[in-house]
Amino acid sequence: MKVTISDIAKAANVAKSTVSKVLNDSPKISQETKQKVREIMKQMNYTPSSIATGLARQSSCNIGLLVDMSKESEFLNQFFYNIIGGIESVIAPLKYELTISNVQHSSPEGHFLNRLVFSKRVDGIIANNSVLTEELSEELNQLEFPYISIGEIMTPGSWVDFDNEAGGNMLTEHLIEQGYSKIAFIGGQQQEKIYTHRLGGYLSALQQADLTVPQQWIINCKADEHDSYHAALELLQREERPDSVVCMNSYVAFGVLQAAKALGIDVPSELGIAAFDEYPLSRYTTPPLTSLNIDTFKLGVSSGQLLMERIRGNDAPHKHSLLEPELIPRESTMRAKFSGTTS
Amino acid sequence: MKVTISDIAKAANVAKSTVSKVLNDSPKISQETKQKVREIMKQMNYTPSSIATGLARQSSCNIGLLVDMSKESEFLNQFFYNIIGGIESVIAPLKYELTISNVQHSSPEGHFLNRLVFSKRVDGIIANNSVLTEELSEELNQLEFPYISIGEIMTPGSWVDFDNEAGGNMLTEHLIEQGYSKIAFIGGQQQEKIYTHRLGGYLSALQQADLTVPQQWIINCKADEHDSYHAALELLQREERPDSVVCMNSYVAFGVLQAAKALGIDVPSELGIAAFDEYPLSRYTTPPLTSLNIDTFKLGVSSGQLLMERIRGNDAPHKHSLLEPELIPRESTMRAKFSGTTS
């Protein structure tokens, strides 16, 4: 049933070591024996055992993707598939496989450090920054174990992320180009780094255009349709109200849209709406939303590449990779076409 | 740096085999030596090498999830994360890990049979029916290699799936209960098994309610918002038009909704809309859609359980598992509340 290297050696009338060398295409084996051995391997339908190879080589040819499935991460939930695809596309040609591991089983010995790292199941790790705590990344640093964080981390280490600041800039600049000038920002919590970056981009775009907005137009709230609906309802009834808004994500935009509808405010002529995160609603609202698309496949690719670099040469310095988002203009900010009533 | 079983043996002043037995909690080791050895393992921070264990035990404690990332499967794209979570929740306690593998690299030796099965990287496989062709499942059957298909397959083998027929039934029955009787069905292609099942449920519900509908009310088209929009536009302008429609998914429903809006047909009073597939739009349309939710986490759980059964006892007969969907009633079919103008 199962054919090993010894079987091949016997059948080919050579030593196991010779077969091994043929397997690895060693330059010091004659072409004819290579031919002969390969012939027999094909005939006998031989495939080397990855486990035995791993033991001998002291490498699993396996990389681990860590996730915390208990956390219901909207981001991972949406883009997991793409990220995996990206990682896979770079590691597969290098003969590596991808192991997904859930971190939530934090029983003492169920910890991923045991399950994957110490047990040598994987040669490197990719994880998003919510699971890669400062503590963990420092431990991995000490072990000199290769890892990449998806999302910026503050400890010294390699990571990949989207350029949220550039994104905030793009969205805001786009609004300005469309003739909006009284631009609000809705959604997100101040502690979240992603919020800080996005807001930072918004602010710098305003500054560059010499625009100032009241502090009260920057509204922190849970970035879902419910809270943003109420926030927008309040904002849009103030004495001085914005003529446009940058939204933390498409759910927020959805809430703002509902609020505008409830107040009889027309989008985009009276209110422009631009949002981070194309997914999942932007195309399907009325009107469709101008939003920022991110290429999550590329995110996987980058993290895979960086990780493989670290696995190959351990001495490489830590690297970061910032990916540019892409603006998708849609009706919700197309003021030009509907600006008959513009002040 | 790396501590092996020999180091522990030396430090504890026992034989390697004793340490091994402690590791596996063998009943024929005295409590005191167990204590002592464990103590030392903890002190020296020892974790057994999964590769060495695998080689000795002839098992990888690893299961493979096969996907074809080239196919842009809407289903997997949406639910990959949940399915993985489900699988993980059953295999992790059994000390198994999950390896994701992309099938599209169909270079001769990059085939997953080599990469995973023959190379003994995994002890079993889960794959959806689009990658598990008849040919492949038959080959796996011959090899007696454990596998589970996500989605029904016709070759003898184990699979898990949602009960699409029951789903069609539930949606249709719900419409009937709401007082609708002229029920159309939009979206899907006749060759797709999933369509056949969903339509079958719809038809049987009609039959049970002694309702008949014109053959032309069953409309095949690509199940997206564009094609279904045009299909609905045409359907709703016919001499005799339906008072409700069952949609293949939420995109189709979105298209139908647009068409109704364009024609000034009120939903739900003049047209009821019920749809398969909660995700991703159902909650966010106006009005929100009555739809069918599926628990994809459970799908993962089921497939994991079935696979582990097969890995444990190879002689187990093939099993199938049909999961029930859940109806989520929303405004799009709430005729009762809006039925002032009902005929």
Next chain:
DNA sequence: TTGTATGCGTTATCAG
């Protein structure tokens, strides 16, 4: 109850 010897399927280090 514990220790010894051998095997799991490769790779790698030497001789030849």
Next chain:
DNA sequence: CTGATAACGCATACAA
């Protein structure tokens, strides 16, 4: 160029 032989880290039959 090719062939013994010793790792790799753990499990297991058998002996003590």
